[in-house]
Amino acid sequence: MSLQDIPVHIDLDPALTKDDGVNTAMVMALLQEISTHLRSVAEGGERQVVELGNLPLSDADIELLDSKLGRGEVSATITASGPSEIHETAFPGLWWVKYFNDAESLVSQQLEIGPVPMILEAHPVDIEDSAERFPDLFGSLETTQQ
Amino acid sequence: MKDQDLTLGEELRRQGISRRSFLKFCAAVASSMAIPASMVPAMAESLAQARRQSVIWMSYQECTACIESLTRSYTPTLESMLFNFISLDYQHALQAAAGRQAEEALHQAMEDNWGEYLVIVDGSIPVKDNGVYSTVDGHTNLESIKEVAEGAAAIIAIGTCASFGGVGAAQPNPTGAVGVDEIITDKPILNVPGCPPMPEVMTGVLTSFLSFGRLPDVDSKKRPLAFFGETIHDRCYRRPYYDQGKYAKSFDDEGARNGWCLYELGCKGPITHNACATLKWNQGTSWPVQSGHGCIGCSEPDFWDKDSFYKPLSAGQWGSAEGIAIAAAAGAAAGVAAAVVSRKNQDKLSGGKKS
DSSP: OOGGGSSOOOOOOGGGGSOOOOOOTHHHHHHHHHHHHHHHHHTTOOOEEEESTTSOOOHHHHHHHHHHHOOOSOEEEEESSSEEEEEEOSSTTEEEEEEEOTTSOEEEEEEEESSSOGGGSOOHHHHHHHHHHTTHHHHHHHHHHO | OOGGGSBHHHHHHHTTOOHHHHHHHHHHHHHHHTOOGGGHHHHHHHHHHOBOEEEEEEEOBOOSHHHHHHTTTTOHHHHHHHHHHEEEEEOTTTOSOOHHHHHHHHHHHHHHTTTTEEEEEESBEEOGGGGTTSEETTEEHHHHHHHHHHTEEEEEEEHHHHHHOGGGGOTTOTTOEEOGGGTOOSSOEEEEOOSSOOHHHHHHHHHHHHHHSSOOOBOTTSOBHHHHSSBTGGGOTTHHHHHTTOBOOSTTSHHHHTTOBOGGGTOOGGGOBOSHHHHOBTTTTBOGGGGTOOOOOTTSTTGGGSSOTTSOGGGSTTTHHHHHHHHHSOSTTHHHHHHHHHHHHHHHHTTTOOO
């Protein structure tokens, strides 16, 4: 059962859910932090993640950041406990990751700096599970051929 | 195998929930708690090794808004994952059992998990006249909390009533209502105030208890620093207007329509510690200030006995010196300061490891 199963629709103008804040100095501070992270990852350092949800950013700040970082070659959608959206920015290795819940409202968004965002990788436990389930395909193939 | 014998990881696997979903849940929790995102994979691994936590929920002098709020954390999918992590063994409003059967369930859960169960309390506890003003099954709340607390690993006081006495303790406090920590003094106690409290705090506290094996770090009022470490004012998107001296003077003037600072209309943001400004309410839809109303300070003790919600802090009701001093301090440095405090919390949780 999800919110979509409830036959009540909220007709909400997306413009109303935006705050009416102005740009703050946070964006400049963030750009500096990202720059440091990109340099360290470029030199072989471990993955870095900058959480955007906890910073006092106005919606205007987020838009400014988005326009400065731009879009790169990759975008991906994950369906696991609601959607997640990922896109590479115009700077390879700098990813914008958005986690949505079932109702498609944003739960958390992060900038991730590294070769691949962690949520894209399959977990060893899940791979082990598929290795166990996969041979079931053999049986199903024989049935259809008969 | 009993449910409790499975690790949470095995339990999720049995239900066909992928580790990717699990990782996403941990990412959402870590995000709300200012836990460095780089710690999320380790947190997920540790949580996967944990077992279901027995939780006993005691409701005393309360209005049920706390549980109304908390059952709405993150909406269905992510929330239902939390309910895989805990075994809610006793809760008046949600359990099927009633009367004697319910009380038997409570005592069975206490016996089975003695020393390990978590107690969640909502509502204040009356202590005047030996606590006769609120009873369940012939026992006063006062007797009940002492009995249940004895075998608890820790206690989480949910809402302003269980934390500080709340509305029940409003002047003249006819029942002698107090918060849990005025009665129980020998157990770890965490306060999650708010009227109602934010659902994400509950999810965060339970998840971090299961992952790290302890309650999170707290402030002087026993509130988790990750959520209550900063004021509404420090995290408010209208803060730049405060710094520029742009104030709404009435609820219908030009300033109000332009979304300027609500300080002069009585906003208690500068002295209220809570996470509304970044987490927002109703799945991130909005929060009081964004809707055009000042913060009423509901997560602070005695907030309703401090005169009008609409008098500015500088008028003096809220411990005048504190309110004015804080409001006057360090305007332009605020945005940077908020980021520094946030990083400090992260460093603390990661044991000083840089995120």
